[in-house]
Amino acid sequence: MLLLAATTAQAQLQDSTLEKYYQLNFITPDMPAYKSLGVESSDLLRPSDVKELALMLSPFYNNGKVGIPKNFGLEFAPWKMASKKWTLSDYNSQGAKRFGYNSSFSIAAASDSTAYPAKLAIGYRFALLSKNADLLRSPYVIDYSIADKMQKLRADLETYWFETVMQRPVGPTQVPDYLEAHKADFYTWLAGFRHKDPTQTPEVQAFVAQFEKLLGKDFDFTRFKTERLADTRDKLVQQMIENYKKKYWNATRFDFAFSWVAESQDTALSNARFSSVNVWATAGLRLGEGAQLLVGGNVRLPNAKTDSSISSPLRFALSTRLLFGNQHFRFFGEGQWKSQNYGTIENSVLLNLGGEVRLSDRFWVVASTGIENLKDRATKSLYSRLVANLDFRYGLNFR
Numbered sequence: 001m002l003l004l005a006a007t008t009a010q011a012q013l014q015d016s017t018l019e020k021y022y023q024l025n026f027i028t029p030d031m032p033a034y035k036s037l038g039v040e041s042s043d044l045l046r047p048s049d050v051k052e053l054a055l056m057l058s059p060f061y062n063n064g065k066v067g068i069p070k071n072f073g074l075e076f077a078p079w080k081m082a083s084k085k086w087t088l089s090d091y092n093s094q095g096a097k098r099f100g101y102n103s104s105f106s107i108a109a110a111s112d113s114t115a116y117p118a119k120l121a122i123g124y125r126f127a128l129l130s131k132n133a134d135l136l137r138s139p140y141v142i143d144y145s146i147a148d149k150m151q152k153l154r155a156d157l158e159t160y161w162f163e164t165v166m167q168r169p170v171g172p173t174q175v176p177d178y179l180e181a182h183k184a185d186f187y188t189w190l191a192g193f194r195h196k197d198p199t200q201t202p203e204v205q206a207f208v209a210q211f212e213k214l215l216g217k218d219f220d221f222t223r224f225k226t227e228r229l230a231d232t233r234d235k236l237v238q239q240m241i242e243n244y245k246k247k248y249w250n251a252t253r254f255d256f257a258f259s260w261v262a263e264s265q266d267t268a269l270s271n272a273r274f275s276s277v278n279v280w281a282t283a284g285l286r287l288g289e290g291a292q293l294l295v296g297g298n299v300r301l302p303n304a305k306t307d308s309s310i311s312s313p314l315r316f317a318l319s320t321r322l323l324f325g326n327q328h329f330r331f332f333g334e335g336q337w338k339s340q341n342y343g344t345i346e347n348s349v350l351l352n353l354g355g356e357v358r359l360s361d362r363f364w365v366v367a368s369t370g371i372e373n374l375k376d377r378a379t380k381s382l383y384s385r386l387v388a389n390l391d392f393r394y395g396l397n398f399r
Contacts, residue, residue, distance in 0.1 A: 034073030
């Protein structure tokens with residue numbers, strides 16, 4: 001019976017649909033389409049979990065000015081939306097589904113003071129995740145396997161109760177029927193664990209200790225006897241995910257993205273033209289349980305045919321960001337070197353300090369301030385400017 005219970009539990013775990021469990025919401029959304037519009041001084045594309053729908057508004061505060069944001073970004077993940085009937089076994093056995101599940105499209109718009117002020121961008125991103133960065137494949141989840149362990153412990157308790165407490169000489173094929181018929185007696189026996197009960201033996205106490213290890217010291221067997229096993233399992237899976245986020249918020253991953261940008265003299269896009277193509281690659285490297293190092297590069301290919309101020313067809317940036325914190329908030333320090341060769345600015349160096357705060361399951365605030373050192377191409381002189389930014393970000397999974 002124990003083997004059957006364990007096998008059944010594992011099958012249920014593998015056949016669980018993805019929309020019911022395993023949704024993450026602890027990494028700040030970032031979008032390639034929005035990043036390519038140049039609204040922020042930093043060109044680092046932040047690795048982030050794919051949301052079915054995410055919204056970004058910026059800046060509420062920028063370079064000393066507070067106002068209603070004129071710029072926005074929207075991200076959506078069509079394959080994740082279509083995964084409602086996928087199972088864990090589908091995800092683990094089919095690479096194409098894993099790739100689609102961890103990719104998304106984005107669209108963004110912004111306005112500036114150039115001759116072509118209306119900017120529109122379309123982006124696409126995908127992530128290559130280490131196993132610890134992918135909740136659905138993490139060895140931590142597989143090893144922890146709360147649902148499996150919980151059901152096996154229950155089966156062990158039932159067997160112990162039947163063989164030791166009840167001492168009924170019933171054949172193996174009759175055990176499930178007997179347990180079903182005497183379920184109330186079994187729950188009454190469970191309820192006595194918190195009191196002085198003569199049925200408590202070292203074996204039973206060992207079972208209780210295992211339950212408490214999985215569920216916490218506040219686990220109440222009296223309440224457990226009235227709850228459906230499926231409901232209890234849902235709560236266990238949620239607890240497992242919270243523990244996972246606490247431990248692996250900074251797991252190693254690699255994100256890649258590209259975007260296409262158009263610009264127009266008016267918001268109706270009646271005189272639109274191609275502006276640039278952008279490519280990003282970012283590595284998020286785990287540094288213990290409390291830190292993560294982001295190393296990224298961005299290449300921009302502007303439309304040199306329509307802008308005589310561009311002296312080189314290639315613009316690129318190299319960025320590093322060190323984050324300290326947990327799944328709820330992170331502080332960071334950032335450094336960036338950018339070769340622009342655009343307009344009067346030749347090169348720039350950015351030193352930035354900031355933080356990411358998760359206000360709820362869906363809302364984030366990202367704030368930063370720093371100094372950007374720039375080199376004038378014509379005069380070869382260096383000058384500095386203060387940069388500051390405050391963003392509001394929203395991410396939603398529909399299940």
